[in-house]
Amino acid sequence: MDTERIYYEDSFAREFSAEVLSCEPVAVETGDAAAAADAKSVATGAAKLWRVVLNRTVFYPTSGGQPHDVGKLGAANVVDVLDEEDDVVHVVDAAIALATVSGVVDWERRFDHMQQHSGQHVLSAVFHAQSALPTVSFHLGANLCTIDLRGREPTAEILERAAMAANEIVYEDRAVIVKYGTPEELAAAGVRKTVERSGKLRAIEIEGVELQPCGGTHVRRTGQIGMIALRGFSRIRQDWRVEFVCGKRAERLARVDLAMLKSIAQRLNCSVAETVSAAERVVAERDVYFKSARASNEKLAAVDAQSALQTTEIGVDGIRVIVRVFRGVSPEYVQSFAREVAKADKTVALIARSECGHVFFMQHANVGRDMNALLAETFGQVGGKGGGSRDSAGGRLADPQRAAEALQHAVSRLGQSEQTG
Numbered sequence: 137m138d139t140e141r142i143y144y145e146d147s148f149a150r151e152f153s154a155e156v157l158s159c160e161p162v163a164v165e166t167g168d169a170a171a172a173a174d175a176k177s178v179a180t181g182a183a184k185l186w187r188v189v190l191n192r193t194v195f196y197p198t199s200g201g202q203p204h205d206v207g208k209l210g211a212a213n214v215v216d217v218l219d220e221e222d223d224v225v226h227v228v229d230a231a232i233a234l235a236t237v238s239g240v241v242d243w244e245r246r247f248d249h250m251q252q253h254s255g256q257h258v259l260s261a262v263f264h265a266q267s268a269l270p271t272v273s274f275h276l277g278a279n280l281c282t283i284d285l286r287g288r289e290p291t292a293e294i295l296e297r298a299a300m301a302a303n304e305i306v307y308e309d310r311a312v313i314v315k316y317g318t319p320e321e322l323a324a325a326g327v328r329k330t331v332e333r334s335g336k337l338r339a340i341e342i343e344g345v346e347l348q349p350c351g352g353t354h355v356r357r358t359g360q361i362g363m364i365a366l367r368g369f370s371r372i373r374q375d376w377r378v379e380f381v382c383g384k385r386a387e388r389l390a391r392v393d394l395a396m397l398k399s400i401a402q403r404l405n406c407s408v409a410e411t412v413s414a415a416e417r418v419v420a421e422r423d424v425y426f427k428s429a430r431a432s433n434e435k436l437a438a439v440d441a442q443s444a445l446q447t448t449e450i451g452v453d454g455i456r457v458i459v460r461v462f463r464g465v466s467p468e469y470v471q472s473f474a475r476e477v478a479k480a481d482k483t484v485a486l487i488a489r490s491e492c493g494h495v496f497f498m499q500h501a502n503v504g505r506d507m508n509a510l511l512a513e514t515f516g517q518v519g520g521k522g523g524g525s526r527d528s529a530g531g532r533l534a535d536p537q538r539a540a541e542a543l544q545h546a547v548s549r550l551g552q553s554e555q556t557g
């Protein structure tokens with residue numbers, strides 16, 4: 137017996153009663169051991185989930201891009217709803233007696249799905265009518281919804297025009313009507329999509345906008361969709377993905393956006409209306425300070441490098457090795473310091489920055505060692521990633537706390553290694 141789908145006729149029905157036709161434990165299909173364990177748990181009545189088929193239901197099963205409903209069947213929670221040919225299968229977390237049961241759907245979730253899904257019909261119809269961009273897929277996500285459009289790239293103007301026209305249809309509060317007919321009858325009535333199924337089909341008409349075969353749940357009038365807001369746009373393979381939200385989601389996001397803007401304005405010490413110009417000013421100032429700081433850093437690094445060269449003894453092999461783990465200075469300073477040191481004859485710089493674990497090994501060419509090999513060997517010992525050339529190599533430690541250890545290791549290897557030429 138087919139499950140009577142109450143939502144086909146009345147998508148606003150939330151409560152119902154029905155006969156329980158079957159209630160079977162869910163079999164686990166992954167591996168013999170799991171199946172055996174499941175068989176055992178079924179035998180002892182310890183199954184976790186059951187599959188329930190009713191003679192009628194208001195629960196919508198996952199299909200056509202719209203997620204399933206959740207809710208209650210008697211005392212059991214409905215955690216999933218599956219569309220299996222003519223049956224709607226309710227996956228519940230407790231066994232249900234084969235008798236009459238009352239059920240209720242989580243209306244908050246269902247109504248949200250109805251707003252998003254109905255909004256998608258409107259948006260897809262508008263893109264098709266205005267710009268000949270058909271919708272090839274629809275996804276109703278937990279936060280955002282998307283449609284993928286096929287054809288030429290929609291410009292910003294096309295997107296804005298579509299959003300405005302879609303919202304016009306909302307304001308016009310057009311009727312959303314369920315229709316039935318054979319594929320031929322629906323095609324004659326103007327259904328765009330070709331349908332492979334035969335027999336009597338269900339279609340949704342948005343008065344004066346479109347007629348589409350669809351088994352989903354919809355609002356009664358377009359006014360119930362609420363605002364349709366486009367949120368993003370990107371290329372997905374050969375198609376164009378448009379992100380959008382409708383109704384309560386759009387309203388919630390508008391509040392989130394404003395809170396975010398207010399928070400930014402507060403940080404910039406300006407009004408919400410002034411955030412763009414204030415942000416531009418802050419970025420311009422930052423760029424000026426950044427340039428000036430970089431120049432100062434380079435000068436400071438050069439002075440510090442000279443001081444380090446003067447206070448570091450030359451080793452027995454005639455090579456001067458300057459080892460430093462810096463903290464509280466910029467990465468640019470560290471690199472400049474290493475570069476400056478390595479300009480001196482017969483000098484090696486083994487430098488790290490402890491905050492982030494950046495490491496620089498540099499030498500004057502006449503030292504004749506291989507900094508890249510030394511870095512690779514050191515990272516092999518203490519962990520890290522990087523590379524470079526014979527005279528200059530750099531990278532990042534896996535654990536910045538091991539900076540001193542890494543440099544000590546490099547110093548000892550340097551003492552042992554032979555000149556490479």
Ligand SMILES: [Zn+2]
Nearest residue numbers: 340350351352
């Ligand atoms: Zn639909």
